[in-house]
Amino acid sequence: MSKRYNVAIMGATGAVGQEFLNLIEERNFPFAELRLLASSRSAGKKISFMGKEYTVEETTEDSFKDIDIALFAGGGASKTFAPAAVKAGAVVIDNSSTFRMDPEVPLVVPEVNPEAIAEHKGIIANPNCSTIIMVMALKPLENLSKIKRVVVSTYQAVSGGGKEAMAELEQQVQDLVAGRPVKAEILPGASLERHYQIAFNLLPQIDVFKENLYTKEEMKMIDETRKIMSRPDMRITATTIRVPVYRSHAESVNVEFADEVTVEAARKAIAAFPGAELNDDPATQSYPQPLNTSGKNDVEVGRIRKDESVEHGLNLWVCGDQIRKGAALNALQIAEYMIDHDMLKK
Template identity: 65%
Template structure:
C-alpha cells in the first residue's frame, strides 16, 4: 500500500469507532491525515491515535472535503452524511443499514465478494454483523457445492447494541448480584416501548418485528445473504437471539448443499478460506466459544457434523467478534483491499 489516503472516522467515540482506531493502530493502516468526527456532544474531546492527540470535530457535510476514505461507524446519521461525503469525492464505507439493500450500493465481505467493490458509486455498505459471521463459515462451503438452504439461530452479543448495550449488561449484572432491581433501557431495541433485562437472560428478539413475524434483524440475514452471494433462490430460515455476552456472536447453522458433502471436505474448505479457522475436536472438548473468539480477527467454526436425517445437510457452529469482523475490521479490510488494488484515486 503506497498511497496514504486522508481518512475520516465518523462516530469515533462509539464502540465501533473506537475499534476502528484500535485496528488502524494494530494493522498499521496508512494515512496521511486523520479526522475524528462525532456528534456535537462529543466535539472538542481529545483522543490519542498512534501517539498523536486529535480533537473530535462535529460531523458536517464539509467535514469530508478532501477526504479519501470515510469509515462510518453506523447510525442514522449515515443516511444524511453518506451521500454528502460521496458527493465530495470521499469513498464511504458504511456500517449502518441505510444503504445495504440499495441496488446501486455494493454490500461487501472482502473474503466473500470483493469483486463487487469495483462498481461502487462512492458508497460501499458493510453487512449486518450476524450476516458477516455466518458467511465467513458458509462461503467456503458454497464454493464447493452451491447452498440450497440455511437454517440459522444466532446467539448475539450485547455489543451489537453499541456501547449502551455493553454498559447495560455490566450494570444489570452488578445489580442482580447485589440483589437489586434491574432497570433495562436498551434491549431488545432502544426504539421499542418495552425493555427486558439481558443479564442472566436470553431475548429472542432483535430489532422490530415485521409483518411476517420475523424481526428486522432476521430479515437482514435473509436479504443480505441473497445480495452478497447473488442468489435469491437460497432458502434461509433465521432466528436471532440476544445473549448476555459482551462482544462475540455465535451461530448454530444447518446448511444444505446441492451435492452431499463429507465432513472432511467441509473442514478442508473452511480451513483454507482466509479469515476462517476450524476449531473442532470433540474428543478434546475443543470448539469455538465467544469468550475465546473475542478480540480475534478470524471467525472460528466447530461442531461440524453430518445431519442425521438429511444426507445433503451439514450442521456447524461458528463464533466471531461482533465489533471486529462483524463491523470495524470488515470495513477496514474493504479499505485495505481498495488500496492494495489501486482503487483510491
C-alpha cells in the same frame, strides 16, 4: 514513498469508531491525514492516537474536503452525510443499514465477493455483523456444493446493542448478586415499549418485528446473505437471540446442499479459507466460544457434523467478534483491497 490516504472516521467516539483506530494502528494502514468526526454531543473531545492528540469534530456536509476514504461507523447520519462525502470526492464505506439493499451499492465481504467493490459509485456498504460472520462459514462450503437451504439461530452479544446495553447487563448482574431489584431500560431496544432483564436470560428479539413476524435483524441476515453471495434463490430462515455475553456473536447454522459434502471436506475447506479458522476437535472439547473469539480477527467454525435428518446436510457452530470482523475490520479490509488494487486516488 508509498501512497498515503486522507481518512475520516464518522462516529469516532463509539465502539466501532474506536475499533477503527485500533485496527488502523495494528494493520499499519497507510493514512496521511486522519479526521475524527462525531455528533455535536461528542465534538471537542480529545483522542490520543499513535502519539498525537486529535480533537473530535462535529460532522457536517463540509467535513469531507480532501478526504480519500470515509469510514462510517454506522447510524442514521449515513443517509445525510454519505452523499456529501461522495460529492467531496471520498469513497464511503458505510457500516449502517442505509444502503445495504440498494441495488446501486455493493454489499461486500472481501473474502466472499471482492469483485463487487469495482461496481461502487462512491458508496460501499458493510453488511450486518451477524451476516458477515455467517457468510464467512458459508462461502467455503458453497465452493464445494451449491447451498439449497440455510437455517440459522444466532446468539448475539449485548455489545451489539451499544455501550448502554453492556452497562445494563453489568448492573443487573451486580444487583441480582446483591439481592437488589433489577431494572431493565435498554433491551431488547431502548426505543421499544417494553424492556426485559438480560442477565441470566435470553431475549428472542433483536430490532423491531416486521409484518411477517420476523424481526428486522432476521430479515437483514436473509436478504443480505442472498445479495453478498449472488444467490437470490437461496432459501434461508433466521432466528436472532440476544444473550448475556459482552462481546462476540455465536451462530448455529444448518446447511443443506445440492450434493454430498462430507464433514472432512467441510473442515478442509473452512481451514483453507482466508479469515476463517477451524476449531473443531470433539475429542479435546475444542470448539468456538465467544470468550475465545473476542478481540480476534478470524471467524471460528466448529461442531461440524452431519445432519442426519436430510440427505445432504451439515450442522455448524460459528463464532466471531462482531465489532471486529462484523464491523470495523471488514470495512477496513474493503479499503485495503481498494488500495492494493489501485482503486483510490492519491
